[in-house]
Amino acid sequence: MYNEDTVSVIIPVYNEQMHIEKCLNSIINQTYDNIIEILVLDGMSVDSTRDIIGKFKNEKIKLIDNPRKIQSAALNKGIKMAEGDIVVRVDAHALYDKNYVSECVNTLNKLKSQNVVNVGGPTYLLTSKSYIENCIVFLHESKFGIGVAKFRQKDYQGFVDTVWNGAFWRWVFDKVGLYNETLARSEDNDMNNRILKAGYKIYQNKDIISYYKPRSSIKKIISQNFANGKAIGNSLITNREIVRIRHLIPLIFLLTILVFGVTYKLFLVSKVIEILTLGSYFFIDILECIKIGSKNGIKYMPLMFVLFFSLHIAYGTGTAVGFFKSLVPGKSK
Numbered sequence: 001m002y003n004e005d006t007v008s009v010i011i012p013v014y015n016e017q018m019h020i021e022k023c024l025n026s027i028i029n030q031t032y033d034n035i036i037e038i039l040v041l042d043g044m045s046v047d048s049t050r051d052i053i054g055k056f057k058n059e060k061i062k063l064i065d066n067p068r069k070i071q072s073a074a075l076n077k078g079i080k081m082a083e084g085d086i087v088v089r090v091d092a093h094a095l096y097d098k099n100y101v102s103e104c105v106n107t108l109n110k111l112k113s114q115n116v117v118n119v120g121g122p123t124y125l126l127t128s129k130s131y132i133e134n135c136i137v138f139l140h141e142s143k144f145g146i147g148v149a150k151f152r153q154k155d156y157q158g159f160v161d162t163v164w165n166g167a168f169w170r171w172v173f174d175k176v177g178l179y180n181e182t183l184a185r186s187e188d189n190d191m192n193n194r195i196l197k198a199g200y201k202i203y204q205n206k207d208i209i210s211y212y213k214p215r216s217s218i219k220k221i222i223s224q225n226f227a228n229g230k231a232i233g234n235s236l237i238t239n240r241e242i243v244r245i246r247h248l249i250p251l252i253f254l255l256t257i258l259v260f261g262v263t264y265k266l267f268l269v270s271k272v273i274e275i276l277t278l279g280s281y282f283f284i285d286i287l288e289c290i291k292i293g294s295k296n297g298i299k300y301m302p303l304m305f306v307l308f309f310s311l312h313i314a315y316g317t318g319t320a321v322g323f324f325k326s327l328v329p330g331k332s333k
Contacts, residue, residue, distance in 0.1 A: 008084030120163025121208025233322025254316030
């Protein structure tokens with residue numbers, strides 16, 4: 001057990017009145033004794049987030065303004081202020097196992113000789129009594145949906161190209177730089193790519209556990225994935241190194257059904273490719289829905305069938321929009 005390293009916790013927030021109290025309580029109740037500060041960077045929330053934070057009578061909690069609103073700016077401001085040996089990034093939409101910080105510190109120290117400078121763990125998704133919210137959870141858990149990344153795989157442990165949130169040795173930011181504030185999204189992918197390029201490593205420990213609350217409505221999850229796709233489309237022009245093939249599959253699917261759909265009646269090959277593409281897609285969609293239905297209840301199958309398709313089209317469309325906007329000066333955001 002390592003307990004000598006001081007820890008600074010950084011939490012970017014904006015309009016998190018539904019989650020911030022539980023999040024902060026889960027950090028306050030950590031078993032690690034050497035957390036010296038909890039820096040909450042608020043993007044000028046217009047709900048009761050600031051009032052809720054202000055009610056905490058804990059001298060470690062510091063509420064700091066983030067007038068730029070974006071996460072990368074909040075993180076940079078927090079890192080500059082941080083006095084700890086280790087910086088633990090926290091998402092306000094989640095709760096954290098009582099040993100979360102302790103496991104982060106232990107993992108960083110145990111793997112120090114292997115050049116590991118950033119660690120994280122899997123996210124367990126919180127279900128509810130809401131039919132729609134549970135469907136969104138299943139989207140996150142499914143590899144056909146959103147759950148391709150290693151941090152969505154609860155039993156995975158080993159070296160990775162990215163982790164969710166992350167716990168860093170503070171000095172690594174002096175080596176690779178701070179977060180890229182020109183990025184409204186994908187700032188974590190960019191940071192982790194620079195860490196790997198500098199010769200350092202990233203590790204996922206299955207015992208670093210957090211519990212994430214996904215978006216609560218279909219509109220929000222579709223909008224989120226459109227925005228995520230848009231960020232990837234922009235990165236194809238501005239920061240291609242962070243893009244992985246998994247990021248481009250929805251765009252490839254979208255372009256395939258559009259191009260061969262338009263030429264469906266003109267060429268036999270277009271008809272064959274269109275039928276094979278959509279047929280294969282919906283076959284996998286149905287199989288995944290059956291898998292989810294058999295585990296969680298048949299009632300979820302109809303909406304899941306529609307959600308998978310909507311999610312992929314939204315992400316692919318966002319990627320296309322982000323790509324073409326990035327080609328026009330001043331239109332990349």
